[in-house]
Amino acid sequence: MFTGLIQAVGRIHTLERRGEDARLSIHSGDLALDEVQRGDSIAVSGVCLTAVELDADGFVADVSAETLARTVLGELVVGDAVNLEKALTLATPLGGHLVSGHVDGVGQVLQRWDEGRSVRLRLRAPDELARYIAEKGSICVDGVSLTVNRVAGAEFELNIVPHTLAVTTLGGYRPGRRVNLEVDLIARYLERLMQGGAAADTGGIDEAFLVRHGFKP
Numbered sequence: 513m514f515t516g517l518i519q520a521v522g523r524i525h526t527l528e529r530r531g532e533d534a535r536l537s538i539h540s541g542d543l544a545l546d547e548v549q550r551g552d553s554i555a556v557s558g559v560c561l562t563a564v565e566l567d568a569d570g571f572v573a574d575v576s577a578e579t580l581a582r583t584v585l586g587e588l589v590v591g592d593a594v595n596l597e598k599a600l601t602l603a604t605p606l607g608g609h610l611v612s613g614h615v616d617g618v619g620q621v622l623q624r625w626d627e628g629r630s631v632r633l634r635l636r637a638p639d640e641l642a643r644y645i646a647e648k649g650s651i652c653v654d655g656v657s658l659t660v661n662r663v664a665g666a667e668f669e670l671n672i673v674p675h676t677l678a679v680t681t682l683g684g685y686r687p688g689r690r691v692n693l694e695v696d697l698i699a700r701y702l703e704r705l706m707q708g709g710a711a712a713d714t715g716g717i718d719e720a721f722l723v724r725h726g727f728k729p
Contacts (some may be wrong), residue, residue, distance in 0.1 A: 514555045516608035516650075516657020518595045518680045519543055522556075522570060524588050532577035534586070536561070540570035543596045553599040553613065557681070558655035558692040559583050560599075560613025583615045583692050584654075593681045595655040608657030609650040610697050617641050619653070621689040622667065631672045632661075633685065637693055642666040644695035644703075652694035656680050 520543035528535045538556065545566060553560050554571065559579060565572035580586035588594070600606070619641075623634040635653070637645060645651060647663050656676065662669040677683035685691070706719065 513600050514597050514611040514613055515600055515604065515606055516611045516652050516655065518597055518656055520596045521681060522594050522596045524590050524592045524594065525570065527588060527590060534575045534580060535572060536575055537572045538570045538594065540596060545571065548598060555597040555613045555655050556585070557594045558613065558652055558694055559585055559615055584618055584690050587690065595680050597655060611652045611657060611694060612697060614694065615692045616695050617693050619691050619693045621685050621687050621691065623687055624685065627671065629674050631677060633670045633672060634667060635670065635691065636667050639666050641693060641695055644699040650696050654681060654691045656682060
């Protein structure tokens with residue numbers, strides 16, 4: 513698990529295709545790796561990867577064919593910047609929101625404009641993810657925990673404050689940029705509970721249940 517609060521910006525050092533999958537070597541920049549061990553998880557632009565090798569400059573991770581197909585990691589080239597975050601611990605302040613590092617889909621930046629000292633981005637999510645994106649809800653974009661400011665169908669807007677622009681890769685995003693999206697974890701599980709499925713025979717949660725218990729008018 514992660515928080516979506518980026519700890520450093522790294523860069524792709526090597527990208528080696530190995531049949532259908534790949535191996536990434538990442539220079540970790542200012543990310544402290546002194547307590548990281550082989551087998552630990554590190555989020556790379558929102559994708560949870562396992563560090564299989566560590567050295568003074570960074571780490572190496574294998575990327576499966578599934579991950580290459582469902583995220584933008586397969587589009588990276590040597591020198592590209594990536595957002596990095598180590599897995600949270602019970603002592604980690606949860607300043608963002610709960611992020612699993614399991615990307616739900618790839619979105620695209622449609623528009624960018626300045627608003628005061630901040631930058632506004634309008635993005636489009638895949639249609640099947642639109643129902644999970646709510647105004648003032650949370651979304652993870654390339655590993656960054658952000659608040660949704662406005663929603664219109666599958667399009668949504670984000671306000672990127674100066675600090676986030678400075679310490680993540682978002683400052684360089686322009687229209688056409690493709691990004692990893694992870695929707696709110698709670699929204700996904702709530703939908704599954706609402707569907708009932710196997711739980712329906714045992715009095716699972718549905719709309720009537722929510723009304724009956726005061727969660728919905």
